[in-house]
Structure formats: C-alpha cells, structure tokens
Amino acid sequence: MTVSESESDEPGGSGTTSAVPRGSGGVALTDAAREVFAERGYHGASIRDVAKRAGLSLSALYYWHSGKQELLAALLEDGVNDYFRTCESALRTTEADPASRLCALVRATVDYRVRRRVDSTIAAQEFRNLEQPHAQRLVTLRESATRLWQDIIDEGVRDDVFRCAYPRDARRAIQAACNAIAQWYAPDGDVEPGELAERYVSIALRIVDRAPQVHDRRKASAPPRGSTADPAP
Amino acid sequence: MTVSESESDEPGGSGTTSAVPRGSGGVALTDAAREVFAERGYHGASIRDVAKRAGLSLSALYYWHSGKQELLAALLEDGVNDYFRTCESALRTTEADPASRLCALVRATVDYRVRRRVDSTIAAQEFRNLEQPHAQRLVTLRESATRLWQDIIDEGVRDDVFRCAYPRDARRAIQAACNAIAQWYAPDGDVEPGELAERYVSIALRIVDRAPQVHDRRKASAPPRGSTADPAP
Amino acid sequence: MTVSESESDEPGGSGTTSAVPRGSGGVALTDAAREVFAERGYHGASIRDVAKRAGLSLSALYYWHSGKQELLAALLEDGVNDYFRTCESALRTTEADPASRLCALVRATVDYRVRRRVDSTIAAQEFRNLEQPHAQRLVTLRESATRLWQDIIDEGVRDDVFRCAYPRDARRAIQAACNAIAQWYAPDGDVEPGELAERYVSIALRIVDRAPQVHDRRKASAPPRGSTADPAP
Amino acid sequence: MTVSESESDEPGGSGTTSAVPRGSGGVALTDAAREVFAERGYHGASIRDVAKRAGLSLSALYYWHSGKQELLAALLEDGVNDYFRTCESALRTTEADPASRLCALVRATVDYRVRRRVDSTIAAQEFRNLEQPHAQRLVTLRESATRLWQDIIDEGVRDDVFRCAYPRDARRAIQAACNAIAQWYAPDGDVEPGELAERYVSIALRIVDRAPQVHDRRKASAPPRGSTADPAP
DNA sequence: TATGAATGAGAATTCATTCAT
DNA sequence: CATGAATGAATTCTCATTCAT
Numbered sequence: 020m021t022v023s024e025s026e027s028d029e030p031g032g033s034g035t036t037s038a039v040p041r042g043s044g045g046v047a048l049t050d051a052a053r054e055v056f057a058e059r060g061y062h063g064a065s066i067r068d069v070a071k072r073a074g075l076s077l078s079a080l081y082y083w084h085s086g087k088q089e090l091l092a093a094l095l096e097d098g099v100n101d102y103f104r105t106c107e108s109a110l111r112t113t114e115a116d117p118a119s120r121l122c123a124l125v126r127a128t129v130d131y132r133v134r135r136r137v138d139s140t141i142a143a144q145e146f147r148n149l150e151q152p153h154a155q156r157l158v159t160l161r162e163s164a165t166r167l168w169q170d171i172i173d174e175g176v177r178d179d180v181f182r183c184a185y186p187r188d189a190r191r192a193i194q195a196a197c198n199a200i201a202q203w204y205a206p207d208g209d210v211e212p213g214e215l216a217e218r219y220v221s222i223a224l225r226i227v228d229r230a231p232q233v234h235d236r237r238k239a240s241a242p243p244r245g246s247t248a249d250p251a252p
Numbered sequence: 253m254t255v256s257e258s259e260s261d262e263p264g265g266s267g268t269t270s271a272v273p274r275g276s277g278g279v280a281l282t283d284a285a286r287e288v289f290a291e292r293g294y295h296g297a298s299i300r301d302v303a304k305r306a307g308l309s310l311s312a313l314y315y316w317h318s319g320k321q322e323l324l325a326a327l328l329e330d331g332v333n334d335y336f337r338t339c340e341s342a343l344r345t346t347e348a349d350p351a352s353r354l355c356a357l358v359r360a361t362v363d364y365r366v367r368r369r370v371d372s373t374i375a376a377q378e379f380r381n382l383e384q385p386h387a388q389r390l391v392t393l394r395e396s397a398t399r400l401w402q403d404i405i406d407e408g409v410r411d412d413v414f415r416c417a418y419p420r421d422a423r424r425a426i427q428a429a430c431n432a433i434a435q436w437y438a439p440d441g442d443v444e445p446g447e448l449a450e451r452y453v454s455i456a457l458r459i460v461d462r463a464p465q466v467h468d469r470r471k472a473s474a475p476p477r478g479s480t481a482d483p484a485p
Numbered sequence: 486m487t488v489s490e491s492e493s494d495e496p497g498g499s500g501t502t503s504a505v506p507r508g509s510g511g512v513a514l515t516d517a518a519r520e521v522f523a524e525r526g527y528h529g530a531s532i533r534d535v536a537k538r539a540g541l542s543l544s545a546l547y548y549w550h551s552g553k554q555e556l557l558a559a560l561l562e563d564g565v566n567d568y569f570r571t572c573e574s575a576l577r578t579t580e581a582d583p584a585s586r587l588c589a590l591v592r593a594t595v596d597y598r599v600r601r602r603v604d605s606t607i608a609a610q611e612f613r614n615l616e617q618p619h620a621q622r623l624v625t626l627r628e629s630a631t632r633l634w635q636d637i638i639d640e641g642v643r644d645d646v647f648r649c650a651y652p653r654d655a656r657r658a659i660q661a662a663c664n665a666i667a668q669w670y671a672p673d674g675d676v677e678p679g680e681l682a683e684r685y686v687s688i689a690l691r692i693v694d695r696a697p698q699v700h701d702r703r704k705a706s707a708p709p710r711g712s713t714a715d716p717a718p
Numbered sequence: 719m720t721v722s723e724s725e726s727d728e729p730g731g732s733g734t735t736s737a738v739p740r741g742s743g744g745v746a747l748t749d750a751a752r753e754v755f756a757e758r759g760y761h762g763a764s765i766r767d768v769a770k771r772a773g774l775s776l777s778a779l780y781y782w783h784s785g786k787q788e789l790l791a792a793l794l795e796d797g798v799n800d801y802f803r804t805c806e807s808a809l810r811t812t813e814a815d816p817a818s819r820l821c822a823l824v825r826a827t828v829d830y831r832v833r834r835r836v837d838s839t840i841a842a843q844e845f846r847n848l849e850q851p852h853a854q855r856l857v858t859l860r861e862s863a864t865r866l867w868q869d870i871i872d873e874g875v876r877d878d879v880f881r882c883a884y885p886r887d888a889r890r891a892i893q894a895a896c897n898a899i900a901q902w903y904a905p906d907g908d909v910e911p912g913e914l915a916e917r918y919v920s921i922a923l924r925i926v927d928r929a930p931q932v933h934d935r936r937k938a939s940a941p942p943r944g945s946t947a948d949p950a951p
Numbered sequence: 952t953a954t955g956a957a958t959g960a961g962a963a964t965t966c967a968t969t970c971a972t
Numbered sequence: 973c974a975t976g977a978a979t980g981a982a983t984t985c986t987c988a989t990t991c992a993t
Contacts, residue, residue: 041955041957041993042955042956044956059295060381061295062292063294067982067983077958077959077984078957078958078959079958080985081984082956148293184451184454188448188452189455195428199424199428219425226459299966299967300967309974310976312973314969315973319967507952527761528758528759529760529761529847531986532987532989533987541954544953547989547990548954553988654918657895658925661894662891685887688888692921740977764963765962774978775978775980776963777964777978778979780963780964782977785963
C-alpha cells in the first residue's frame with residue numbers, strides 16, 4: 020500500500036486521537052508513524068506509541084502493516100516517489116540549458132524539503148535503518164537522484180557555462196545546502212517557500228560559478244539573480 | 253571524565269577485542285561506544301554490544317561510566333571541545349579580515365570533519381538523544397559555533413567584502429556543505445584533507461560572493477582560487 | 486456437526502485453495518484443519534493458517550465452527566467414531582473364538598491407521614489438548630477401545646488359546662505396534678494395506694503366544710505364515 | 719551447556735519454587751522446562767511458566783539459555799545421549815549372539831523409558847518442534863538407534879535364530895512396544911522396572927519368533943523365559 | 952453466507968541496570 | 973578493578989476472537 024494520500028507532512032496537532040473512521044486505519048497509522056519517527060527516531064520510537072497516536076490498537080497496526088520496518092519503508096518510499104515526481108515535473112517545464120535545469124532542480128528540491136519537511140528529516144536520519152528488501156530499492160533511487168544533479172552540472176561544466184573546478188564537490192555542496200533546509204525551516208517563519216527557493220537558486224549558481232551571460236536572457240536564468248534582490252549589480 | 257585521549261576517530265579493526273590492558277577500560281569503552289553508536293545509532297545500539305566490542309564485561313562498563321547516556325554525552329562533548337580548540341587555533345593564527353577568518357574557519361571545520369569523521373556523524377545523528385543535564389550545555393556550545401560563523405559573515409557583508417544578500421542562508425549553506433563531508437569522505441580515497449579544505453574554502457567564498465580583491469594578495473585568500481585550478485581567472 | 490463426510494485423510498495438494506464451492510465451507514475448513522494440525526501441532530497451528538489453507542476468511546471459520554478447540558474436537562471425534570465403526574464391522578463378520586476376534590481387531594486397526602493416517606497421528610499427538618466438554622467423552626471412548634482389546638485377550642488366556650503370562654502387557658504391545666503404523670507408513674510405499682494387516686496379525690498372534698492349532702485351519706490364521714514368504718518351514 | 723547433571727527425571731514436587739541457590743539457575747531452568755514441556759507440550763508451554771516454575775525471572779532464563787528452542791534441544795539431546803550410553807553399556811556386557819544382544823537392547827530401552835519417563839514422552843511428542851541446527855543432529859542419532867535394533871534383528875534372521883518373515887516390521891513392533899512404556903508406566907505402580915524389562919524381553923523374543931534352543935542354556939537367554947513365569951513349557 | 956476491520960491478551964525476546972562477590 | 977548472576981520494564985509481534993456490515 021502507498022501512503023501518498025496523506026499530503027500533509029506536518030505532524031498536525033500532535034496527539035489528536037480524533038476517532039479514526041472505520042476502514043481508514045492504514046493512513047492514520049502511517050501519519051502517526053511519521054510523527055513518532057520524526058520525534059524520537061526509528062529505534063527510539065515504539066510502535067505502541069505509533070498505534071496510540073493513531074488512536075488505534077497495536078493489533079490494528081499489524082492488520083494494516085506488516086511491522087515497524089514496513090512502516091518506515093512506506094514512509095521513505097512514498098517520500099522519494101513524491102520527490103522524483105516533483106523533480107521531473109520541474110525539469111519537464113524548463114529550458115534545456117544546464118543553468119535553467121539546475122535552477123529547476125534547486126526549486127523542486129527546496130519546494131520538497133519545505134513541503135515535506137518531516138519526511139525529509141526522517142529520510143535523512145533513518146535511511147540507515149532500512150533493512151533489505153527495501154534498502155536496495157531506495158539506495159538505487161537515491162543514486163539516480165544524485166546522477167540527476169551531477170549530469171546537469173557536468174554538462175554545464177562541459178559547455179563552459181559553469182566554471183567550477185570540482186563538479187562533484189559543487190554538487191555535494193548544493194545538495195547538502197538544500198537538504199539542510201528541512202532541519203531549520205519553520206513553516207510559520209518569515210520566509211515564503213518561493214522566496215527561499217530563489218535564494219538557494221542564487222547560492223547554487225554561485226557554487227557552480229556560472230559564467231556571466233551576454234546572450235540568453237530568457238526567463239529561467241534571469242529571475243534568480245533579479246528576484247533575490249542582490250544589493251547591486 | 254573526558255575521552256579526548258583517544259585521538260583515533262576511525263573504528264579501526266572493528267571487533268578487535270585485543271585484551272584491554274588493566275586500567276584502560278574507560279577509553280576502551282568510549283572507543284567501542286563510538287564504533288557501535290556510529291554503526292547502529294544510539295537507540296539501535298545496546299551497551300552489551302559496546303562492552304563486548306571493548307572486550308570487557310557489562311559490569312565493567314558501569315564501573316567506568318554511569319550508563320548509556322553518559323557514554324553518548326562523553327563522546328559528543330569531547331568532540332565539540334576538540335572542534336572548538338581546532339577553530340580557535342585556526343583563528344588565532346590568521347589575519348583579522350573577514351575573508352581570511354572565514355577561510356580559516358572552513359579549513360578548521362573540514363579538518364575536523366575529516367579527522368573525526370565518525371564523531372561528526374554521531375554528533376549529527378544522535379544529538380537529539382541527549383538528555384537533560386548534558387543537552388543544554390551542548391546546545392549552548394552548538395549555538396556559539398553558529399555565532400562564530402555568522403559573526404564573520406556578517407562582518408564581511410558590513411565591510412562590503414562579502415556581497416551575499418542573505419547572510420544567514422549563506423552561513424547555513426556553508427555549514428551544511430562542510431558538515432556533509434563526514435557523510436561521504438573516504439579516508440582512503442583520492443583526495444587529501446588539505447586539498448579538500450581548499451576546495452571548500454573556494455566554495456565558501458563563492459557562496460558569500462566575495463568581492464574581487466584589488467589589493468590584499470596575501471597568502472590566505474589566494475591559494476583557494478589558484479589551487480582549485482579554476483579554468484580561467 | 487460431524488466431519489465424517491470427508492473421507493480422504495491425506496493432506497492432498499497441501500495448499501490447494503481451489504475456490505471452495507458455496508455452502509461447503511464446513512468441510513473445507515475441517516480438511517484444512519486436519520492438514521495444519523498435522524503439520525504443526527494444535528498449539529503450533531494458527532486458525533489463520535487453517536482459514537487460509539481452506540481458501541476462506543477467518544470470519545468464515547467462525548461461522549462454521551465455534552473456535553479452534555471445536556475444530557480439534559470435531560476431527561478427533563469423527564476419527565474415533567470411524568474407528569469404532571470399523572472395529573464393529575470387522576468383529577460382526579468373524580468367528581466367535583478369541584484368535585479370530587483378535588485377528589479381526591488387528592486388521593480393522595491396521596486398516597484404520599493406514600486409511601486415516603493423518604487423523605491417527607493427530608489423535609496420538611493432540612488428544613491431550615482437548616478441553617473439557619470434549620475430553621471426557623473421548624477418554625471414555627478410548628477406554629472402551631482398550632476394553633475391546635483386553636476382553637478378547639483375557640478370554641483367549643482363560644480358554645488357554647493364548648499363553649501370555651501378562652495379558653495387559655501383551656495388549657499394550659499389540660496396540661502400540663498397530664498405532665505406530667501411522668507414524669511410518671508411506672501411502673505410496675511398497676506394501677499393500679491388506680498385506681500389512683496380515684503381517685501385524687502374525688505379530689499379534691506371536692505376542693499373545695497363541696497355542697498351536699490342530700484343527701481350525703481356516704482363513705484367518707493360515708495366510709500370514711504362508712503369504713509372508715517365510716524362508717523355510 | 720549440558721543438562722545431564724539433573725538425573726531425576728520426575729517432575730518432582732510440581733511447583734516447588736524452593737529458592738534457587740545463586741549460580742544454579744541453569745539446571746533449575748532445564749528441570750522446570752522438562753516439567754512444563756511435558757505437561758503442556760512445547761508450543762502449549764510458555765517460557766514464562768518455565769521461569770516461574772524454576773523460581774527465577776524470565777530474564778534469568780535468557781541469561782542461562784538462548785531461548786525456548788535451545789531449552790528443548792538441550793532436553794532432547796541430553797536424553798538421547800543418556801539413551802545411547804545406556805545401550806552401549808548394556809551391549810558391552812553381554813554375549814555376542816543376536817538373541818542376547820536383542821535382550822540387552824530391550825532391557826536398556828525399558829530401563830531408560832522408565833528411568834527417564836518424562837524425557838521419553840517429550841522426545842516422542844516434541845521432536846518435531848526441533849528447528850534446524852539441532853534437528854539434523856538428533857535425526858541422525860535417532861537413525862543410528864534404529865540401525866542398532868535392525869542390525870541385531872537382521873543378524874538373527876540370517877543366522878536362523880530369529881524366524882520372523884518381516885524383520886523391519888518386527889523391529890518397528892518391538893520399538894513401538896518399548897517406547898509406549900513411557901506413556902503408561904506409573905513409577906509408584908505395582909511392577910518393578912527389572913521385572914517389566916523381562917516381560918518386554920519375552921515379548922520381543924516372541925515378536926522375532928526366536929527358534930527353540932536345544933543347547934546354549936546360558937545366562938543371557940534363559941532369564942527372560944524363566945523369569946516371566948510363562949504358564950507352562 | 953460471508954467478510955474486512957479491529958481488539959485484548961499473551962507470546963518470545965532484548966534492554967539498561969543492579970547487586971553480591 | 974572487574975565479574976557473573978539476576979531483574980523489571982519494555983520491546984516487536986502473533987494469537988484467538990468479535991463486531992459491524
């Protein structure tokens with residue numbers, strides 16, 4: 020079963036055991052697992068707590084899921100799928116040049132990290148606790164995400180549009196910066212997700228040291244610079 | 253007690269129960285704890301495993317330490333102290349200008365992440381599991397580290413030597429990039445720690461968008477640009 | 486309810502969930518219970534497995550039967566009834582002398598152990614797990630079976646046709662030997678049930694040490710010796 | 719660890735939680751396991767009950783043994799070893815002729831079934847519940863016991879001293895009869911173990927249909943016939 | 952007739968910790 | 973300095989059973 024139905028990533032209401040309607044136990048449980056895993060970590064969390072948080076019995080958890088491990092796997096897998104969908108959608112609607120594609124990827128990633136902040140944190144912290152049928156699949160997906168970033172950067176370097184000497188380190192730095200957002204972003208803070216994305220687009224472009232563009236003044240590449248309100252040109 | 257005596261950060265030999273010499277149980281145990289916590293996470297690790305790995309009995313663990321929590325605290329605290337010593341030492345021997353200071357901090361951080369890779373990972377993952385006497389102290393230390401970075405960047409921005417529009421995001425990006433090193437760096441890989449530091453110095457300077465320097469062509473700022481073999485000046 | 490409709494004793498096809506026809510759930514379930522109880526023992530078996538094996542839902546099991554215990558009772562009771570019918574039928578069609586009656590009982594028992602091998606094993610192993618309404622009834626039946634054997638042997642001893650000094654031990658030995666057949670008999674093995682019965686008739690007669698018969702050279706006593714291909718007379 | 723120290727096979731005192739002396743938990747637990755497994759069967763017994771019966775905590779059980787399965791294995795293995803020792807000792811001190819050897823084996827087996835009645839029952843009922851490292855070893859031992867019986871009988875048949883037509887069925891009958899003793903023998907009953915053994919020796923000799931002996935009226939073969947007080951020669 | 956959803960009790964096992972020696 | 977023995981609380985998970993539909 021997939022857990023993608025539950026869009027809300029936030030551990031809403033923390034403890035709201037609002038009488039789960041019959042038949043919807045599966046979602047209630049993954050939602051609860053998300054909260055509890057995020058709060059205490061996979062090994063620190065007990066499925067008793069998960070069931071309690073979901074307002075169901077421990078046995079109901081085993082009716083819907085095959086165990087603690089599967090609960091984690093469902094969470095992570097659903098997250099990764101959502102992330103890939105987000106990236107693909109962003110890349111599909113952008114120019115073909117490396118800079119535009121890099122910007123699109125940054126925007127998609129920031130969007131995802133903000134929108135599914137909790138899942139992002141869980142993924143970052145608890146990935147290691149995945150056991151074997153699931154682990155392999157997700158490792159592969161994770162690698163293909165890395166490849167997505169790297170290919171774009173390498174292409175930019177080849178085309179002389181990015182001037183970084185160490186493309187792998189550039190990629191790592193950009194990814195690390197974007198991923199870290201989930202750790203500090205406060206949904207009720209003062210910065211809008213869209214605005215935040217543009218700031219990180221700007222950072223990413225600086226990391227790859229994009230060459231100043233004489234031509235190519237089209238939509239994708241221009242906004243970041245402009246919208247981030249850099250003090251002076 | 254402090255555990256700083258054990259410099260070696262690597263889980264060397266993994267399982268080497270080489271007859272702990274009388275009296276050195278304390279270090280053997282923190283070393284073992286480091287390995288086991290790193291491998292399985294704080295909650296995933298059992299102190300039985302720690303004792304076994306150290307080649308001692310469970311009771312010996314309780315002779316030397318007051319419990320599992322204290323073992324974690326000792327590890328993290330020792331790590332943070334080492335980090336601060338490293339940073340202070342680096343800042344003490346550098347110029348007073350923001351760029352030089354930022355570079356020094358990056359070098360110190362990269363050095364630490366590489367030198368104490370395992371402790372860095374544990375700190376990143378298990379900090380949340382610290383309970384109250386210890387937690388507060390370390391949170392404070394952690395905040396003062398953040399302040400260290402932020403002050404330098406803010407000063408650079410004020411002096412117009414850094415041109416980034418969002419200094420806090422710049423700081424976060426730099427820290428995230430440096431911290432992530434512990435997650436991927438392979439000690440027997442192909443890049444030297446010193447060389448790696450220069451690459452990250454370069455990345456950091458790009459993130460803060462350092463203004464091109466007309467004068468001031470002294471040691472600290474020049475190397476990164478040069479050594480990273482950027483295609484064109 | 487009785488389960489005697491299902492003649493086939495073999496756990497045929499093990500796992501054949503062949504679309505239970507409407508209304509025949511009861512038999513499908515006792516058949517499945519037979520297989521599962523035989524494979525894993527009463528306490529080792531779960532009624533979930535029984536229902537699954539029967540190709541029905543757990544709830545269906547509770548529609549047809551009142552629980553796990555009743556399932557076991559139905560199985561055992563049906564077996565005992567079959568056994569008694571078999572014995573009575575055999576005794577009804579034989580001579581009145583102890584030797585003939587003993588032979589008839591052996592034949593009936595061997596026939597039953599071979600024909601309902603699985604039920605025989607379950608009876609031997611799981612009888613102890615019967616709880617109270619059922620247990621008493623079956624204990625009584627079991628005792629009356631013992632009485633059946635003992636009476637015949639005692640009569641033979643009284644009439645000097647059996648010469649065993651310890652009739653109870655003789656009875657126990659004969660019963661044990663016959664019962665054990667269920668544990669090793671392979672339905673697709675090389676010995677026919679009828680042939681096997683004659684071998685055990687021969688063994689039983691030796692155990693009771695039947696006196697050599699001058700007259701009475703009729704069917705029952707002759708075959709074993711002859712048909713068993715004794716090397717030399 | 720072995721459990722052979724505890725010679726007493728009887729579930730003595732059933733529930734006597736007589737303050738286990740420190741350090742002797744291992745034996746107390748196997749003794750308790752013997753009782754509980756015998757009473758309720760392996761799957762029907764809970765290790766909670768075992769620990770309670772032993773007068774120890776559940777955790778102590780895991781200190782001494784690695785689990786429920788190991789407890790069963792220890793019990794069965796110790797029993798089999800004792801049985802083999804008993805058989806070997808009996809065969810070592812007897813004549814070389816098949817009849818004497820068969821008698822010795824019967825005596826050893828009856829002795830064992832009476833002396834370790836409970837272990838015998840457990841072995842008969844719970845053998846199937848042994849899981850893999852242990853199962854294989856014990857299956858092998860069990861087969862070699864069967865071989866012991868069969869070899870003797872086959873030799874007797876070859877030497878024309880036993881006249882049974884179906885040596886394998888004879889062996890099965892004898893073994894079944896002897897094994898069954900554990901199921902009905904009451905230690906405080908009216909028959910002495912030695913006496914019982916002679917009765918079964920007599921039964922066994924009749925099952926293999928030993929040829930009447932003209933010469934050879936020595937110790938080993940004579941007693942059974944004589945001591946069982948057969949009515950008349 | 953049948954089922955999908957749910958439950959409470961209890962299963963085996965592991966944990967951090969303590970105590971007597 | 974160190975250990976072997978023991979514990980109570982908690983863990984994940986399975987069980988037989990029931991209820992609403």
